Amino acid sequence: MSSADYTALIRTRGPEISEAWRGRFTEAYPQAEMMLPPGDEMPPMLIRAALSVLEYSPAEVSDRLKALASDLRRTGFPADEYPKAVHLLIDAISSVSSFVADDHADARADLAALSEAAEIMRETASTLDYEGVPAATAAQVTSMEDHGEVQVVRLEAGSQVRYCPGQVIPVMSPSRPGEWISLVPALPSNAFGQLEFHVPGRVPVAPGQWLTLGAPRGGVRGDLDGPLLLIAADGGFAAAKALLFHYLEQEQPPEVHAVIGAVEPSELYDTAALDALAATQDWLELTQVVESRVGATLEQVVSGAGMWWGRAVIICASQKRAASIAASLHAAGADNVQVVAYDAPAGWF
Known part of the structure; x- marks a missing residue:
């Protein structure tokens, strides 16, 4: 050359x-x-x-x-x-x-x-x-809940925003033109155009503001209709929530054990809906792991004997934390492991 x-x-x-x-x-x-x-x-x-x-x-x-x-x-x-x-x-x-x-x-x-x-x-x-495929979609912030490091932001687009559970959507605020952050919707796509994002607290968002949404990418591969271990940690709660409510809409949901991890109790937020869901749905088992209380890391808990046996695994977390959890599972022998990481690069090149 x-x-x-x-x-x-x-x-x-x-x-x-x-x-x-x-x-x-x-x-x-x-x-x-x-x-x-x-x-x-x-x-x-x-x-x-x-x-x-x-x-x-x-x-x-x-x-x-x-x-x-x-x-x-x-x-x-x-x-x-x-x-x-x-x-x-x-x-x-x-x-x-x-x-x-x-x-x-x-x-x-x-x-x-x-x-x-x-x-x-x-x-x-x-x-x-x-073909008339929207290049982007505008959605208005209708409400916000402040949870310290995370803001639960609800929006309405006026018409359906099509995406699959676990997909990442690039989002831009008018206060920061040209800067796109990657977020995973916390609800399945619906006909009313209602969305929920869990936005890092450092990102400025205000009620009434219009956000621009790009095309979704990534997501879960294949149809997972067998037993599933769903793990959420470090920014992955929104993706896990969307997947659980997606399975709720299915005629025959898979058997799901959802494990929500946090270092301290204060990091657990917006769990009331999942607690209520687990209480009424026999296909869902919900476990909350607070590392400071159990004296073990989430990696140690989910890779333990019996946790993942016979199950596909989906990890919802930041790219760095998801890699750590996946490595622990692979070391234990798990081989059917997928990752949904909101901050993972597109990976096209």
Whole structure:
């Protein structure tokens, strides 16, 4: 591989290229400052996407490019502008290098690959536009409950917001344009457009405010109709709650043992609905684990003998905590383990 190809340049001088690309992008699209997060560079996922296209091929990462295009529709960026945006990237690469693409075969191939990727994204976004798939949804905050580190925020969108239980939805507040936080709805999708999010306390949200919701992603794989161990900890309560109320709507819910974990009792919140559900539903067993009281970690409890035997496992937590819990279960011998992590990156590239 030539040292002058685009792949090598992005790898060795990525921050310079990203900053140059953002400068060109915001000059061409002045309104882009409202789309992009604060900073001097383009979002890292776009640079990772470009590298994946160059290291493999547009055809090999086509599904990932389509997913990215679908996701980025929430920013309001026009579908037909993807080719121009990629040419701005190519210009940015050239601006920090000393070669011209026409002089290098590898660089010409890279340029063609980037252009092909832009066309895949343009076509995907255009098709979704034509089919009338909403690029984003607005929902108004109707009420809030303050639980210290977490705010239980209820919203109404006016019409159904379609997602599956456990899926992550990017959410933007008008007070922080261009900044999207990932949240998991705490209720199943419903015809009334009612939503509930458990929002970190540091995120400013106010009653009456309108939030912008992007396309959902991730979620639980496959149909889980057998015995299930559902674990919630460290920011995962909303996802677990949505899954339990989803199973409540099923004609034959699976047998579920839900384990809600916390370090201190004060970290347990909004559990009244689950207590009531467990009291009336014979398919649900609910256990609350307060580590400071039981003298053991949640990892030790859920990986113990009998807890996961014969059950599929779903862990709802932050990415870091979910990885810790999953590692304990795998070490104990569990192999059917899924993770729903609200803060996990999209993982397309």
